[in-house]
Structure formats: structure tokens, C-alpha cells
Amino acid sequence: MKDFKYSKDGEFLLVDVPYDDFGSAKDTSKIRENVFPGQFFMVKTPVGPYVPRPFSVYDLKDGMLRFLIKSGGEFEHFFKNSSKIVIDGPFGNPMPILEHPLLLSGGAGYAPIHFYAMRYEFKEMVVGARDEAFFELVDVPTSSVSTVEPTTVLDVAKFSPLENVIACGPVPMLEKTAEIFKDRNLYLVMEEKMACGRGMCEGCAIMTKSGIKFVCKDGPTFPANEIMDVSAGHSAVEENSNEQIEDHDQRR
């Protein structure tokens, strides 16, 4: 069973998947305690992709997990042709609960930020996207600021005096965030290609000041001053570009 909705421009989609892993809790309202903001699931359909893709949880409400996904990847290709979604998780560590944090997101990076803000009722948030269509799809608390290009999240956020900051978004945005907030208590939610999602295969390596760590097992949220090179994730994240072209060829 799946339920989904695309943004008007087709760039993003929200996917709902029933989540019935009650753990030991009999009361379904307790389910929320098993999944924390910052954690992710490995997601696929019965027909593919071969390697499930990691997606951060956007929301968990009434036994329904919600994911915010950027379209154009291989997952979406299979998703369109399958009525069922298979999830495995949750994996990864929860985002640290900070006091009065400033939350920053760009594009699909809004997923963990949204879940974090909803769960802990945080209100100081700047959410960036390429255009308005994004904001017609996702829900953004009225207390937060939304930006669309050419205005960026950081054009607004740089004026915030808050000490604690968490950011998730495209690599160039994270690089700039690390630069602007280098003297604050900044955390970055990182992305890297994963295969197992559970710390075995050592594929999602990230260089930190205390040696090699793994985005799945040690992250995905890291203190910014621990990360050696934020830009290292560039080419991994841009891989979608090839898949988009293949998808375009098929549509013609």
C-alpha cells in the first residue's frame, strides 16, 4: 500500500507508508517513540531498485511514515510501477536535542528538519526551495521563514543570533553554512551513497577529525567542526543527473 503526492512542478513527492512496528508498545500512540528525527529507512519496491535507497523520515503520525523525496532518481522509476513499498529501519542516530535551535533546510533536506521541528515543537526555522511549488506540497509552520531562489536560506539565516544551529540540504548550502556559522554550535545532517545502511559495508565513509566515520552508523548528523571536507559528498549526491537523463530518454 502506498499513498503519494507530487509537487506541482513534479520536482518533489511525499510518500506515505504504513508503519506497524509497534515494538513492545500495544498502544499505537506509542509508535512514535521508536523512530526519531534524523533517522532514516532503506526504501525500495518489490521490483527494485536492487539496492534500497536511504530516505530520512519527514513525519510519523497515526502509524504512517512520510518521506519527502526529490524526483528523478531510480527509486521513483520503480515506485511508479509498483503498488507496494518495502521499508527497512529505522537506521542512524537521532538528531541531538538542542536548546532553542535555529533549523535550516534546502530542498529535500527539509525532511529530517521537518520531523525534528514537529516532534519537539521548535519554531525558529528557515526553509529554502527553488520555487513556490515546494511550499504547496510540504507543511511549514507559520512561525518559520520560507525562501525561494534567488533568495537563499543563508541570506536570511545569517542575521540570526541563535547559538545552536542544525542544517540539512544540498552540499553547496552546507559548505556555506559551515563557513557562516563556524563559531556557533553547528550540526550538519550529511548525505552519502549507502548500500547496507547499518554499518557493515563501510560504503558511506566520511572523513572526520577523529578518523573515518560512517554516515549510516555514526551519523547522519555530525558536529560541523568534526567534518574534514563537507564538499566530499558532492559527486555522490549529483549522481541523480545520470538517472534523470535515462528517465528522459524513456519518456520520449
Add this chain to the structure above:
Amino acid sequence: MNKLKITIKGVEFKNPIVIASGPAGFGEEFFEYLSPSEIGGFTTKTVTPFPKDGNKPPRIVYVRSGLLNSIGLQNPGIKIFESRIAPKLPKTTRRIISIGGESPDDFSDLTSRIEEFCDMLEINLSCPNVHSKGVIAADGKLSKDIISACRERTNKPLIVKISPDLNVVEQSRVAKESGADIINVANSIQGTRFNVETGQPFLKRINGGLSGPAFMPIILWKVYQVKEAFPDLPIIGLGGVTTSRDVVEYAIAGASLVGVGAEAMINPKGIPAIVRGVGEFLKRKKMNFEDIVGAAHKGGFE
């Protein structure tokens, strides 16, 4: 009677499914998802003389029906392995320890230090992601010296893991003549992909090893070739297994044990179902696993 049982060089495996070296690490996380008693054997990640950080990220690229990896033998080195990891390897499955290095001395030293902790040793001559000059298996003389050096240090069965990018029959001949007992066919095949937007490779190291069902027919053929050339040499068939049917196919081609790599990594909980599926197949065919090994070389099932 257990139809899945197979004995190789005096070591009994309760079923022919062996977890390949790499994707399941040293088992710490892996065995949270299944009991070691459900699989025939478990191969550790390759251990080297010194700790290795592995390659710079990105290390993984998704491809249709598979993936390319460039991990680079990241491991804590023999010192930590022999003191903290090896003694804890589960004894309810057959323990295969994979070793890697540069010289015959590296390999023989590792052999002496780990042999008490395992049921078989696997000599990794074919990791595509470490040596700038190529895999060790490309050098017949060096391969021979390494295998002979290990042979002198242990009586336990020696597996040699060969490369699918080179002549598999020739590599198997060198391994057999140098004292190897079993051939693992094969490591991942080398490949790459480029980002069409930037014109650059996705992997920092350009090339990586392809695994997953995309390359199963290639390895199946190589298993067949080795079995045809050396009918008495036991083979571990490794490459792209995702179902019990794949396991049976490998046995038909000539594999006595069947490795599971990428699938163990992405769906560890699904492994027992693969084992069960092979059991059901054998029951339906009224055969034992040992009977179907190499069936393709005898004109199929009798």
C-alpha cells in the same frame, strides 16, 4: 538426513551458503539480523598486516541491478583483529578468515596468527581497490610465492580468491599447483561510471568492483570453465546471488559452496529464506546438494 550438507576438504558445512568477504564486515552488525547457525559459513572482511583507512569517499555508485564499490579493504589490522575480533567469531557456522597484504611474508605471517581462529583461510589475491599496479593475481610468480608461503604455515584448507578480470583457468592452475585447496570464483569485476554533468568519475578512485545480479551470468560461466578444467578442485561460486534458484545454478555450473555478497548486505534477514529455498528444491528433485554440484558437466541431472 540433511540434504544441504556438504563436506569440503574434511570440513563439514551444514549448507552451502557462505557469506562473502566484505559486505557483512566482521559480523558484529550482521548477526543482529540472523543467527550464524543458519548459514553454512561466514567469511570475514579481509585482514591486513596494518590498519587500513580504505579509500576516500565517495565509495559507492548505484547501477542497474548492482552496485560499484571502492571501499579499499578498510580494516583495523591484524593486531586488533587477533586480540579482539577473531576470538569472538561465531562457532556455530564455519569461520573463514580472509587475509590480504603485499608480500609472501605478509601473508605467511597473517596465516600463522589467524589459523587457530578459523576453519578455513581465504587468500585474497584479487581486491580491485587497493594496489595501484593492479591485483596480485595478475602476477603469477607472486601469487605462487604467496600461496606456497601460506601453505607452509597451516594444514587448514586454503581458499584462493581470484579475479574475474583475468584468465580464471590460469589463476586456478597457479593456485592449485601452489597448494590451494579451494578456488573462490570470484572477486568483484572492475568497472566505473561517469557523471555526465561534470565529466568526472563518480568514485574518487575512478574504478570500483561491480557486484549484484548484473554480473551473475559472467561469473557463472567462469565457474563452469574452472570446473571443466579442474573437475576435482572445489569451487566457491560468488557473484550476484539473490535467490535459491541462483544458488542451484551455481552448483550446476560446478560450485560446491555458494557465496552471497551484496544480497547479504542489503537484506541480511532474507538469507535464511534462500537456504530454505535450496532445501525445498532438493526435496522436490529428491537429490542431495552434493549430487547437483557440477551437473552441467555431466549432461544435467540424471
